[in-house]
Amino acid sequence: MRKQKQLILSTAVILGLSSVVFAPSVFANTDLDRIQEERSSIQTQISKQNVELTALEKEITQINEQIARVEQAIVDNQKKIDEAEANIEEAEAEIAQFEEEIAALQEQIEARYELLKQRAVSYHQNGSDSNYLEVVLGSTSFSNFIDRVVAVTAIAEADNAIIESLEEDTKKLEELQASVEEKLEELQETKVELDGMQHHILEQQEQNETLKAELKEKEQTAKNEKNNLQAKDSELESEAAAIEARQREEAAAAAANTVEDRSDSVSLTAGSSSPSSNTASQSSTPAPKATGNGNIQTAINAGNKYIGNSVYVFGGGRSASDIAAGRFDCSGFVAWAMGQAGYSVPASTDGLRYAGKQIASGDRQPGDLVFFNTYKTDGHVGIYLGNNKFIGAQSSTGVAIADMGSGYWADKYNGRVVRVH
Structure with a gap:
């Protein structure tokens, strides 16, 4: 007992x-x-x-x-x-x-x-x-x-x-x-x-x-x-x-x-935990590069790789270093882009406006050159893409696609269209 x-x-x-x-x-x-x-x-x-x-x-x-x-x-x-x-x-x-x-x-x-x-x-x-x-x-x-x-x-x-x-x-x-x-x-x-x-x-x-x-x-x-x-x-x-x-x-x-006298039979343990740490993973995906196919579509697509990473420089686009760095003015860009498709054209707006066949504004097609009266008559030029869009070296953005159907470029468009292809 x-x-x-x-x-x-x-x-x-x-x-x-x-x-x-x-x-x-x-x-x-x-x-x-x-x-x-x-x-x-x-x-x-x-x-x-x-x-x-x-x-x-x-x-x-x-x-x-x-x-x-x-x-x-x-x-x-x-x-x-x-x-x-x-x-x-x-x-x-x-x-x-x-x-x-x-x-x-x-x-x-x-x-x-x-x-x-x-x-x-x-x-x-x-x-x-x-x-x-x-x-x-x-x-x-x-x-x-x-x-x-x-x-x-x-x-x-x-x-x-x-x-x-x-x-x-x-x-x-x-x-x-x-x-x-x-x-x-x-x-x-x-x-x-x-x-x-x-x-x-x-x-x-x-x-x-x-x-x-x-x-x-x-x-x-x-x-x-x-x-x-x-x-x-x-x-x-x-x-x-x-x-x-x-x-x-x-x-x-x-x-x-x-x-x-009960120390051997009693086991007191305290759990422990250790916080885990996660390692962040980082990845990046390279941007795709555009390639041409040797026709007027090549000229149209040539400037896509410069959209967002180029700059307007007066007189730019006439040297290998400028082209590599994405430094163009409007006529220099057009001359370079056309050159990618095998078309040799002048690198000035005065030369480009008589570089090919004059086309009625309503008959313009993708690949035609379109002109604008900016600081002078025919002071700006770009390559028509269709649907009232054109690509060119714009002074405020560098190479970019712009809308010539309304706003600033619609006001500056003078109706001159030149076909060199």
Whole structure:
């Protein structure tokens, strides 16, 4: 009976200790399971976020490359503007010099006219009705007659020389005036072209600022999202660590209070769990590359690979380095694209507008060249795609497909269509 009481007492002690040790552990393990589930869900979100960040980083890299292209284009175009302005200054200085020469010639002409008037007065010694013959016939002797003939002849020759000189100077004056007018016309064309270049510069600067703003916004959004996820995961990790530390303390306290003679039969253990970590996977898919088939469709498709990664540069597209870097102006792009299909055409809008057969606007077909009046007549050119769309090197976007059926390009379209295929 006594042994039975001792057994019952021992059992009660063990059960009592178990209730002290295991009950909190059960609740703790439940919390750990909950935390583990939440962390697993967050890790999955972080993994997805890493994939999105990888795609975003690729996009940011492309934007940075485009910004670099635009900034370099601005520098190059500014050099063109500086050169044009220097040429304008030289032309204006030359025009000023011409004007000085013209003024001097005008003074000489007026002086010679005055000299002729004075000579005419000397010829007409007897009034306004006198002439050379009257001067000669009015001689008083033969010797006087000879002297008068010689004098009249010398005067006439001198007058002829003055008249010839006057005619030469007048002709020179007319030539200089024509030259000045030509210089002024060239200067005006240069100014118009300069204005167009400046327009392109401003558009590229505006695009540059837009790209930079988008870049900053995307970077900040990505950082905020990732930081929030990492902060939440860190909080859960700290909470799990606190629960595990509490379990260890409870286990240690329970072990210390266990009855010494029952220590071998009572086993108190505390479960432990270690949070798992998921490694985010990253992947990227290269963009497909376009290929041509040797006909006009090749020219139409040639520029597709430059859409979104090119820049407008005045005078661009005429060297291998420009083409490799996606640096084109409108006529340079058209000449390059047509060249991909085997069509040799000029790399200027003036040359392209007469490079093939003139087509009625209503009969235009894909592959035809279409022209627009921008900063000058036929100042822009592109390749018609059909459905009122055309592809070209646009000043604000680089190579892009634009709509000529409405808006800006509809207003600028002048109806000129040229077929070179």
